[in-house]
Amino acid sequence: MTRSVPVRVHRDLARAITAIENGYASFGDTLATLPARENGKASFVVGVTGPPGAGKSTLVDRLIEKFRAGGETVAVIAVDPSSPFTHGAVLGDRVRMQRHSGDTGVFIRSMASRESGGGLAPTTHDATALAAHAGFDVILVETVGVGQVELEIVAVADVVAVVTVPALGDSVQTIKAGLTEIADLFVVNMADRPGASRTALDLKHMVRESGRDVAVLQTIASEGTGIDDVMVALTAARASESSNAGRAVRFEVVRNIRDAAVRRALAVLDAPRGRSVLERLRAGELTRLEAREELLVYALAEVINAD
């Protein structure tokens, strides 16, 4: 049976996400506006990441179709970049998923990345938790088009699929750190293009050498080819006790430390001590490195005093 979610819940969830996104309400207060999920089952969160134009949205569209065919409800959180200059954004991931628009078992929300640089928006984690609370069985989180170091998806998703395309580089690219380390599953999309087998082979070698059990699959998402294999891999990952729990906690802690440090450092900059550091930096009395160290000491002193 194909389940659905009442339109009322769609609206409540949409408004809850806005409240979190804009900081109008705390996560706890917002959670209270949503009815608790009925079936008690934990949501399955799939992260979809990879470079711009690799076909992430198209793959997500296909995955929605498959999960719906299995009778599960699906929420999508799709992140696109904000301009660092105007703060504006064009969020276009929805275009690829519009055929699911009339299906009340599918909730799709776009988020602008705002000031975050990790491939997600600052509140994507919270939005995902809200969608889970609202009772969606599967949550697909699509990152902005990423390069090599935007890895925050690890902290949000149970399983991360890294989508790539043929001929983005030679085998050296596959041994670089970052994106390739967080994949639970590699999808070489646009597999009808030249170089697809080579790219898949390079990734398979990398996976084997790293001793991890990561599937490398080929798809043509626009035609729906290879999607069943992706579903098999996702289902297997869902059934297994994933090691991602530990990874997610560690990542979350690091992110919180970094956010807190940046916040404190910015606060110090506005205080007289911080202004004096900036003035001495401008006057050439301090090097950048010295200024940074001095500001860090002040920021950490703030932490200690606050505690």
Place this chain on the structure above:
Amino acid sequence: MPIKVLVAKPGLDGHDRGAKVIARALRDAGMEVIYTGLRQTPEMVVNASLQEDVDVIGLSILSGAHNAIVPRVMDLLKQNQMDDVLVLVGGIIPDQDIDALKKLGVAAIFQPGTAMDDIVKFIRANVKGAGVPL
């Protein structure tokens, strides 16, 4: 907080250059623009607006179908308690149809030749509640 705008192209004409130009201009004005693509039904437009919780809906209609599409959109918005969303229509809209569209609750109609700046100013001046102009 950025104003959120859904730009949609309802109906069957396949020309979305104008809608994309608008999306880009609103982005440059600091707004978050959800672009939904071509051939949207009124149901799709309202459903997307509900899930995206937008402040503004901009409909680009060049096909002459505005008198069929817009009433349906306004009706669905009411049914979903979304009357507070600002609805704008742009494209090829004959002068004689403007009053009727405004009576339905459309906040403004932008005909060909409208300066982009006027659209941005109108949105900033008329968005209720959440959106605070930057």
